[in-house]
Amino acid sequence: xxxxxxxxxxxxxxxxxxxxxxxxxxxxxxxxxxxxxxxxxxxxxxxxxxxxxxxxxxxxxxxxxxxxxxxxxxxxxxxxxxxxxxxxxxxxxxxxxxxxxxxxxxxxxxxxxxxxxxxxxxxxxxxxxxxxxxxxxxxxxxxxxxxx
Amino acid sequence: xxxxxxxxxxxxxxxxxxxxxxxxxxxxxxxxxxxxxxxxxxxxxxxxxxxxxxxxxxxxxxxxxxxxxxxxxxxxxxxxxxxxxxxxxxxxxxxxxxxxx
Numbered sequence: 106x107x108x109x110x111x112x113x114x115x116x117x118x119x120x121x122x123x124x125x126x127x128x129x130x131x132x133x134x135x136x137x138x139x140x141x142x143x144x145x146x147x148x149x150x151x152x153x154x155x156x157x158x159x160x161x162x163x164x165x166x167x168x169x170x171x172x173x174x175x176x177x178x179x180x181x182x183x184x185x186x187x188x189x190x191x192x193x194x195x196x197x198x199x200x201x202x203x204x205x206x207x208x209x210x211x212x213x214x215x216x217x218x219x220x221x222x223x224x225x226x227x228x229x230x231x232x233x234x235x236x237x238x239x240x241x242x243x244x245x246x247x248x249x250x251x252x253x
Numbered sequence: 254x255x256x257x258x259x260x261x262x263x264x265x266x267x268x269x270x271x272x273x274x275x276x277x278x279x280x281x282x283x284x285x286x287x288x289x290x291x292x293x294x295x296x297x298x299x300x301x302x303x304x305x306x307x308x309x310x311x312x313x314x315x316x317x318x319x320x321x322x323x324x325x326x327x328x329x330x331x332x333x334x335x336x337x338x339x340x341x342x343x344x345x346x347x348x349x350x351x352x353x354x
Contacts, residue, residue: 155264155265158264158318159263159264159269159318159339160340161268163269163272163340163343163344164340164343164344165344169268169269169272171265171267171268172265173265173266173267173295205267205268207267207295216266216267216294216295216296217296219267219268220267220270220271220292220294220295220296221271223267223268223269223270223271223272223275224271224272224274224275225275226268226272226275227272227275227276227343228275228279
């Protein structure tokens, strides 16, 4: 049975965190809660490794931490809208976090869905929606894009 | 009509690659240029640039953080190639294209 990539419990609005470290730690724990993987420590480590490789703040106040690794057993998308800006990379403040977690193995199907989503991620209307809409509206829009 | 082609590639191939591709396409469309962007993502090479695409392009943008696959296709066209960081492609494609075309 296929797990849904995203559902209401993956979306957190008006979250109060004060640092990137705090956010990533929370992300790794919630990833386990929504069924992405079994070990939040492994997921956290993989996320940090990814951060070191290439900055994930992509401008416009949004960061896209992500990993494709063995610590993930089921693809998940998690979204956080922050109450206040936090520092992410050097000189980059962000208030929207979109995390994409996928397993290391094949599963092409999900990769195609995720690439569709990535293409939309920085479009003006999509960002406006992420900044202002309710959880349900966000989920519906994302599902519409990935065709789920 | 001016023609822009690009190749985008990032380490994990699930996010930056496609964001950059989308940004380049939007910028080119806004400027009224023809565009084709090859993505080298986690699912492999998509929208692969043909030798014709490369030959006819006025500008070849390479937005990558990793080595490009099959880069020998670009040999001989170095004068049309512009290499940028993925983040620059994501945020500044419009200006990059204007500057180099």
